[in-house]
Amino acid sequence: MVLIPISLLQFVSLQQLIETVFIFCFIRKTGKKKDHNDLQASFNIIRVGKYYRLINYGETYTFEALEIISNDDCIVKSIDTLEKFQLSDLVKFGKGADFDFEEI
8 A cells, every 4th residue: 555645636737646656656566666757658750761779578679750640649660670660550559567768
């Protein structure tokens, strides 16, 4: 059971409360603080021609962004297999507990 400090009840928005609880639980579970910017990682920051690494459900994908299709999706090319696919295919089953997305 996780006890949440009463100071968390002063937040204005539900999203702000959820983000803070997530950070609190992450620190409690791992003993280290995760950078707040990592929690905000979104696919709308992808730039064409840049290389990225995505970890989800134990699988690691490294790819190059080729074309932006919409705000949350793009066509990418795997660095390992040279296969082209949509980025949404990698997260269509959700984001796992180990989800990480970064530019390399």
